[in-house]
Amino acid sequence: MKITIIGTGYVGLVTGACLAEIGNDVFCLDVDPRKIDILNNGGVPIHEPGLKEIIARTRAHGRITFSTDVKASVEHGEIQFIAVGTPPDEDGSADLQYVLEAARNIGRYMNGFKVIVDKSTVPVGTAERVRAVVEAELAARGLADRAARSFSVVSNPEFLKEGAAVDDFMRPDRIVLGSDDDEAGRLAREKMKRLYAPFNRNHERTLYMDVRSAEFTKYAANAMLATRISFMNEMSNLADRVGADIEAVRRGIGSDPRIGYHFLYAGVGYGGSCFPKDVQALVRTANDSGQQLRILEAVEAVNHDQKEVLVRKIEQVLGADLTGRTFAVWGLSFKPNTDDMREAPSRRVIAALLARGACVQAYDPVALDEARRVFALDLANRGDEHARLAFEASQEETLSGADALIVLTEWKEFKSPDFMHMKSVLKSPVIFDGRNLYEPQAMAELGIDYYAIGRPYVPLQSATDPHA
Known part of the structure; x- marks a missing residue:
């Protein structure tokens, strides 16, 4: 299949390389010429075990291309993955300017049916905003009457752990796919099902749901993991005061199958590109909806102090x-x-x-x-x-x-x-x-x-x- 990846950051580069590895024709777009030069000269702008080797192999077989040509990227892929950054805004909400600009470019240059995939971590309701931007661009081109059947926006959040992202992509625990239940949505779902068929041969890993639920799933997953980390860190601080050993406690509670051992290690707090901003964004989403997420506010405060x-x-x-x-x-x-x-x-x-x-x-x-x-x-x-x-x-x-x-x-x-x-x-x-x-x-x-x-x-x- 012909695939376009918009954004060659962590998520986009891993997604593009792995999809090329299983035989797809992948076009990776980035507006940063420095990144594209690095990639076209055999380098990789991020460190991720195994990624450089996959990119070298797929480039040698002509299955992956790196370019700054926006028009060519839109014309190339029947499936357009939006994998750009969504950094936290000043109020903690996700900054969607790069996601919406990518959508704008797709609407400006699309020349046939497109499946537009939100791969970036985005707040609930982003798919509707992406759809509105694309429709506005089509209307500006005099194609408003075709908009309803010329594209569909799908939510397909990533669940990649930095340091193990290639293996996570190639051997996923689950593939979350949110699509609309209309004619365009059903067509998009079939195309995505075909794309991910190689990962479902042993057993079905894809979880189909509505778009908003798929968007929410990503935030809820990261919030749960961040909560486990902050919980153990708070327990470790109490262990210091009462003379307990948090490692013994970890083994004691982790042996309970309802709890398990994952993300139960005490330390100096979590970091990275996902947990901090996703917890903040979910808290902000709740505030905008008139709800206070008291547990997640505490998770964030504990992590800051830790x-x-x-x-x-x-x-x-x-x-x-x-x-x-x-x-x-x-x-x-x-x-x-x-x-x-x-x-x-x-x-x-x-x-x-x-x-x-x-x-x-x-x-x-x-x-x-x-x-x-x-x-x-x-x-x-x-x-x-x-x-x-x-x-x-x-x-x-x-x-x-x-x-x-x-x-x-x-x-x-x-x-x-x-x-x-x-x-x-x-x-x-x-x-x-x-x-x-x-x-x-x-x-x-x-x-x-x-x-x-x-x-x-x-x-x-x-x-x-x-x-x-």
Whole structure:
């Protein structure tokens, strides 16, 4: 099938590459010539495991094209995926300007029946707005009488986890498809059914529903996952006060099949492009509808505060004035296997350390370039603070001359470091772990002062003397 992907960001690029991989003829459009140049020269503007290889393979077979030509993109695809950004507006609502501009271009240049697919995460009711924009463009071309049967708007939200997006697309848990129950809607549904047939061969994964329910499903899913994270983070803070171990609690409640283990890890809060903005957008949608989502408002507040829990632990141990202190930081991206720095907890933690006079030596396996860019913006008006932030080429280099190590992202390579070497390089053997990667008792036995999230501190002397 001939497919057009509008937007070569995270969702659009993964969607386009994977659809090309299974044999479709895919045209990827972006208005940013820099991105298109990178893609046409064999690069990939985002880090996602396996994506570069798929793009190289499908380009070699002529199944994927990258261009800034809007007219050609509309003429190419019988199915037009809108996969542009929907950043939060000042009031927390989703900014739909890029979605509506994409719809406007489709209406301006479409030359036959089109299935217009909202792949971007959009608020309930967006499909109607997209339809109205397309109809207005067709009317301007004198084609208003054909509008009802010349296109249909479908909601097909993405459920891709950054760092595992290719596998999620190729082996989906579910495919949510919202369409209208009219002649054009039924035709669109059949085309989408044909497109996704390769993913339904073992068993049917597609969930068919009305458009508004499909739009709502995406927000509800992300809100539920964000709620689980904030719930565990709030429990971890209470565990600190009452002397419980949140890891033991996690195993205890996760063993209940009604709860399960997914998204039950305590840490320094969630980040990324989805959970923060989607929770905000759903709260805003509720407010516009005359309802208050009290649970989600609390989820957002807990997550905001959680990003400085580790800073408060550092202050309790080392004092509020960190002038002259140097910290090694492992992990900058909001989660492993991505270079995404959007709403990353590292941004809040590092900014707080610098504001308290500290120096920071930071490392991330893939996000260093993106981190340099975002911290240059974050610290643009913060005096000499930017000068006290250094990015190192390896995790070992961050340790040299540092007073303590801070772990902020659970990359695999951080899970089994050489602790004895670490002790010999750090000024003092102290770890503040924002992801609970290590065991407190084991750290104490190694002579390392270890502070985690919701886990009891084990004094060094008690590690060897149970009566101390």
